[in-house]
Structures are given as structure tokens and as C-alpha cells.
Amino acid sequence: MDKVDPQTLLKKGAEASLFLKSWHGRKVIVKTRFPKRYRPTELDAKIRSYRTAHEPQLMHEAKRAGVPTPTIFLVDTKNAAITMEFVEGKQLKQVLPHIPRKEQQELCAEIGVLIGKMHRSGVVHGDLTTSNMILTEEGKIFLVDFGLGEKNREVEARGVDLHLMKRALQSTHYQFAEDCFKHVLKGYASVLGEDAEKVFEKIREIERRGRYVDERKQAN
Amino acid sequence: MKPDEQCCLGVESTADDFGVGIATFKGDILANASSGYVPEEGGIHPREAARHHAEAADKVLAEALSTAGVKTKDLKLIAFAQGPGLGPCLRTGATVARALASYLDIPLVGVNHSVAHIEIGRLQTGAVDPVTLYVSGGNTLVSAFDAARYRIFGETLDIALGNCLDVFAREAGLKHKKGMPLGAALERLAADGEKLVSLPYVVKGMDISLSGLLTAATTLLHKDEYRLEDLSYSLQEHAFAMVTEVTERALAHTEKHEVLLTGGVAANKRLQEMLRSVAEEHDTKFNVVPRQFATDNGAMIAWTGVLAYTHGLATPVKESFVKLRWRLDKVDVPWIK
Structure with missing residues (x-):
């Protein structure tokens, strides 16, 4: 008889908990969205089942476009749980501060390429942070956590996606955020060509929309 | 003295x-x-x-x-x-x-x-190093201290939370009275809400967007299909759940042990309740700035x-x-x- 594996809580995130489990001899991650007591039950159920159903679809689309994402094995919308491949590696958030500038730039350009490919396939991630990128031993970057993503080809959505990446870099890696983001955009442009320029213009527009932004002085 | x-x-x-x-x-x-x-x-x-x-x-x-x-x-x-x-x-x-x-x-x-x-909140509550949700008529942001500054982890991509509530309240014909801000009048109405009306819920990373929510709520208001109490309740539930979600994300990200709620909208009891719930779930201490501050x-x-x-x-x-x-x-x- 199979031994029942105790599951290990790998990470208790804000939105979901990640459990490391053995499943048919594989190491898998079970991502479970538990109910949130703070919001009304109906709203909570709607948000959790929507995100659970959509996340695997988006990951699959991104993978087809050449963006490494964990393989999905099981989707349980009733319990808001997704069983997926466990990717061995380190979060980019932990790696970036400890490598030479040159390597940072190369990794960031590669991130830009991946985001470009993903956007070209019609997917926006919705939560591009260096915590949601895993660097494997072989140097491959996996994008994870598509829970806030959507299928959207609009320039606006792409702009917001990249704007979020920039904001995440500024809050987590403020020492070298500007330089990193520059290289992300470089990689992005190498994939999307002329379309990238429209997205960049959109990013500037989004920033001007923000509260208390210096650039808005000129816009007013 | x-x-x-x-x-x-x-x-x-x-x-x-x-x-x-x-x-x-x-x-x-x-x-x-x-x-x-x-x-x-x-x-x-x-x-x-x-x-x-x-x-x-x-x-x-x-x-x-x-x-x-x-x-x-x-x-x-x-x-x-x-x-x-x-x-x-x-x-x-x-x-x-x-x-x-x-x-x-x-x-x-x-x-x-x-x-x-943030400082008056820290002074009055004794919070030392909190994740702060600052919500008012002009600001909506989630911040925490790191390396010499209060960093912004999340914020509104468009209008502020207090602004969203105020505009809806005015559209609903509520009047600004001395000692009774529009937000408080709306909170009172929302307390009698029973039915949750589905509205846009927009969280993007750690940021939120409230303008679509306001437009949808206002449109429904003018259609006269729902009780004002239900719409006020639904608007509050959606908007507050959004700011609470991003605060929780910042809490998980920064691994701080305190939450501080400050700014004009901090006086709202329902918002306090939501944030307290999240703080408890993460074994962190919940602090809210006293009403007069x-x-x-x-x-x-x-x-x-x-x-x-x-x-x-x-x-x-x-x-x-x-x-x-x-x-x-x-x-x-x-x-x-």
C-alpha cells in the first residue's frame, strides 16, 4: 500500500499556500487558495474559483509561446487547488542582489524576452515580480504564479504588466532597479519590435496617471 | 505643560x-x-x-x-x-x-x-515597524519601511479609496454635513445592506484600480434596480476587499509583524474589521489610528x-x-x- 506522504507547507503566501507533495512518485506543488474570512463568502468563492480555473490556462498558453512555466497535472476548482510540477531552483529575488552587474543585466534582458513572448501569445501575467521568477540550475527562468493574469492583447494591459515589473524592482531592488528595468525593456523590444514602442509609450502614460508623479506636472 | x-x-x-x-x-x-x-x-x-x-x-x-x-x-x-x-x-x-x-x-x-x-499612527498605537495601509480622499497606498525610506509596495493605479466612496455618496444624493463626513454616511447605509451585487474587482500585482468599480456602481445606482443600501454595501465590500488583499500581499512579502491602518478612511469600522482579520491570520498585531488622528x-x-x-x-x-x-x-x- 502506498505510504501517505505528509505534505510540507512550502510557502504561506498572501493569496495561496504552496504545499510540496509526492504525487505518483513525482515531486509536485499543490497550490491551494483557502477561503479568506475578510470578504463575503460569495465574493470569496468567485475570486478563488475564477483564479484557480484561469491560472492553468494562462500557464499553458505561456508555455506554448516558449515561456518556461510549471507543467499542470490537476485542477480542482471546487477546492481551489492546482497540482503542478515542482521547479527546482532559486527565486530571482534572492539571486539578483548577489551577482555581478553584467549577469544582472543578462538575466533582466532574458526576463524581458520571456515577457515579450508571453505578451505576444496574448497573456499578461498580472504580478510580475522577481519572487515569481525561478532560476534553475541550467539557467532557465520559469515564470510562476499566474493567478492575477488574464488573456489580453491590449496595449494598456501590457503596459500595466511592465509597469508592475518596474514597481516591483523599485520596491525590492531599489539599488539597481533602473538599470535592471532598462534591460528588461531591451529584451522585450527584441521580441516585440515596433509593438514594444507602443507599450513603452503606454508605460509613460500610466506613470503620469499615478498619484503625485513629477511627470504629471508637464501633462497638466 | x-x-x-x-x-x-x-x-x-x-x-x-x-x-x-x-x-x-x-x-x-x-x-x-x-x-x-x-x-x-x-x-x-x-x-x-x-x-x-x-x-x-x-x-x-x-x-x-x-x-x-x-x-x-x-x-x-x-x-x-x-x-x-x-x-x-x-x-x-x-x-x-x-x-x-x-x-x-x-x-x-x-x-x-x-x-x-504614518508617524501619528505609530505614535498613537505604539506600532514600531508596520505594514501601513494609508487610505484617504487623496491617497491609497500600502507601505513599509526599508532602507531609509517608507517604500510603496502597492497603490491605486487611478483614484483614491476615499475619493471613490465620496463620489458614489454624492451621486447617491448624500450630503456632506459637519461632523458627518460622506464616508461615514455611506458606511451607515452599507451597514443595512443585505444583498451583495457583483461589481468589478481589480487587483493588479500589489496595485489596485478603483475607477471601474466606481463607474459600475454609479451606473447601477442610476438604473434604480437595487436598494441604495445594497449598492453601498457592495461597493464597500469590493473596494475594501481589494485594499485588504494588497495589504496582505505586502505583509507576506515583507514578513513584518504589525499592520497599521491610517488616514481618513481608517475610521470605517468594516475596513478595520477586514484588516484585523488579515492581521490575525498572519499572527501580526493590528493597529488602527484613533479617530481624531x-x-x-x-x-x-x-x-x-x-x-x-x-x-x-x-x-x-x-x-x-x-x-x-x-x-x-x-x-x-x-x-x-
Whole structure:
């Protein structure tokens, strides 16, 4: 008889908990969205089942476009749980501060390429942070956590996606955020060509929309 | 006040309230006087609000000094909200502050209004290093201290939470009364809501967007299909769940052990309840700024002025121009290690 594996809580995130489990001899991650007591039950159920159903679809689309994402094995919308491949590696958030500038730039350009490919396939991630990128031993970057993503080809959505990446870099890696983001955009442009320029213009527009932004002085 | 105690007078005038507070250098709030501008209709008209501030200034100033039992000659420092905020309003407060500092020949220090909301929250609740949700008519942001500054982890991509609630309340015909802000009137209606109406719920990373929610709620309001109580309830539930979700994300990301709720919307009991729930789930301590320090006030400016000045900051009059879009994360806070 199979031994029942105790599951290990790998990470208790804000939105979901990640459990490391053995499943048919594989190491898998079970991502479970538990109910949130703070919001009304109906709203909570709607948000959790929507995100659970959509996340695997988006990951699959991104993978087809050449963006490494964990393989999905099981989707349980009733319990808001997704069983997926466990990717061995380190979060980019932990790696970036400890490598030479040159390597940072190369990794960031590669991130830009991946985001470009993903956007070209019609997917926006919705939560591009260096915590949601895993660097494997072989140097491959996996994008994870598509829970806030959507299928959207609009320039606006792409702009917001990249704007979020920039904001995440500024809050987590403020020492070298500007330089990193520059290289992300470089990689992005190498994939999307002329379309990238429209997205960049959109990013500037989004920033001007923000509260208390210096650039808005000129816009007013 | 003890005879030799040093104190600072702070002037707040970033939006519709003109406030004067007095704080000792040890952190006792001796006075917190204010006068609010109530528009006849619609939102804040900056020039009209500034006119109100100019007219109310001497009365509010006198009230603060008399409550504190302090003579102007006993003041050691003048602080004022240098930004962010509405230009005409900020300039009125800055003029009052400059005049006082010059006349009394004491130092002047300009403070950031957003920093002040966090500092008064820390002072009043004892929170040390919290993830702060600062929600008001002009601001909606989630912040936490890291390396010399309050970093912004999440914020609204468009309108502020208080703005969203106020505009809906006005559309619903609620009137701004003295002592009863629009948000409070809406909160009362929402308490009688029974049915949750589905509205847009927009979280993007750690940021949120509220303009679509407001448009959807307002459109439904004018269709007359739902009870106003139900719509108010649904608007609050959606908007508050969004800010709570991003606060929780920041909490998980930063791994801090305290949550602080501050700003005008912090007075809302339902929002407090949601944040308390999240804080408990993460075994963190929940703190909410007391009501009298939730809305814009002079005491928070006075206290932040003390912190700044005692850590080597001062603002010479010629550098005391107001900063309308002075972001929280552009300000060094040397008093936190």
C-alpha cells in the first residue's frame, strides 16, 4: 500500500499556500487558495474559483509561446487547488542582489524576452515580480504564479504588466532597479519590435496617471 | 505643560481641512484644532478651500494655543505640511507657517503629509515597524519601511479609496454635513445592506484600480434596480476587499509583524474589521489610528516636525516652496533605523 506522504507547507503566501507533495512518485506543488474570512463568502468563492480555473490556462498558453512555466497535472476548482510540477531552483529575488552587474543585466534582458513572448501569445501575467521568477540550475527562468493574469492583447494591459515589473524592482531592488528595468525593456523590444514602442509609450502614460508623479506636472 | 518642555506647532492644509496641532518633543499631543471646508456642492474646489483656510487660520491657531496652554513665545519649532496636496491649500498653510517662524524667529520644518499619517499612527498605537495601509480622499497606498525610506509596495493605479466612496455618496444624493463626513454616511447605509451585487474587482500585482468599480456602481445606482443600501454595501465590500488583499500581499512579502491602518478612511469600522482579520491570520498585531488622528490633522504634522528636526532636518524659508506631488518614497526618514 502506498505510504501517505505528509505534505510540507512550502510557502504561506498572501493569496495561496504552496504545499510540496509526492504525487505518483513525482515531486509536485499543490497550490491551494483557502477561503479568506475578510470578504463575503460569495465574493470569496468567485475570486478563488475564477483564479484557480484561469491560472492553468494562462500557464499553458505561456508555455506554448516558449515561456518556461510549471507543467499542470490537476485542477480542482471546487477546492481551489492546482497540482503542478515542482521547479527546482532559486527565486530571482534572492539571486539578483548577489551577482555581478553584467549577469544582472543578462538575466533582466532574458526576463524581458520571456515577457515579450508571453505578451505576444496574448497573456499578461498580472504580478510580475522577481519572487515569481525561478532560476534553475541550467539557467532557465520559469515564470510562476499566474493567478492575477488574464488573456489580453491590449496595449494598456501590457503596459500595466511592465509597469508592475518596474514597481516591483523599485520596491525590492531599489539599488539597481533602473538599470535592471532598462534591460528588461531591451529584451522585450527584441521580441516585440515596433509593438514594444507602443507599450513603452503606454508605460509613460500610466506613470503620469499615478498619484503625485513629477511627470504629471508637464501633462497638466 | 511643564515650564521647560519644548514644543512644536504643526500646520496642516493639504486639502479640505485646516488644522493646527501642538506636540511636545517627547510626543505628547497638547492640542489638535481644526476647521473643515464644506463645499456647497460637489467635491473640493481648491481655491475655495484655500479661502476657507485663510479665513479660519487665526481662529484655529488661537484655539490650539489656548487648549495647549502654550504661549507663542514658548514654541521652539514650526512644522507645516509641504506636500503632497492641493496647491492653493498647501500655499495658505505654508504662508501661515513661514510667518509664524519668521515672527517668532524659530526654525521651520516642512514635512511630508503621507509620512505624517504614518508617524501619528505609530505614535498613537505604539506600532514600531508596520505594514501601513494609508487610505484617504487623496491617497491609497500600502507601505513599509526599508532602507531609509517608507517604500510603496502597492497603490491605486487611478483614484483614491476615499475619493471613490465620496463620489458614489454624492451621486447617491448624500450630503456632506459637519461632523458627518460622506464616508461615514455611506458606511451607515452599507451597514443595512443585505444583498451583495457583483461589481468589478481589480487587483493588479500589489496595485489596485478603483475607477471601474466606481463607474459600475454609479451606473447601477442610476438604473434604480437595487436598494441604495445594497449598492453601498457592495461597493464597500469590493473596494475594501481589494485594499485588504494588497495589504496582505505586502505583509507576506515583507514578513513584518504589525499592520497599521491610517488616514481618513481608517475610521470605517468594516475596513478595520477586514484588516484585523488579515492581521490575525498572519499572527501580526493590528493597529488602527484613533479617530481624531485619522483624518488630516495638525498634530501629526507637529509630531513629524519634531522627529525631523531632532534628526537634523530643517527647512529654510527660501526652500519652503510647496511640493504638490511629493511622493512618500522620495522622503528620507532618518529617525527610523
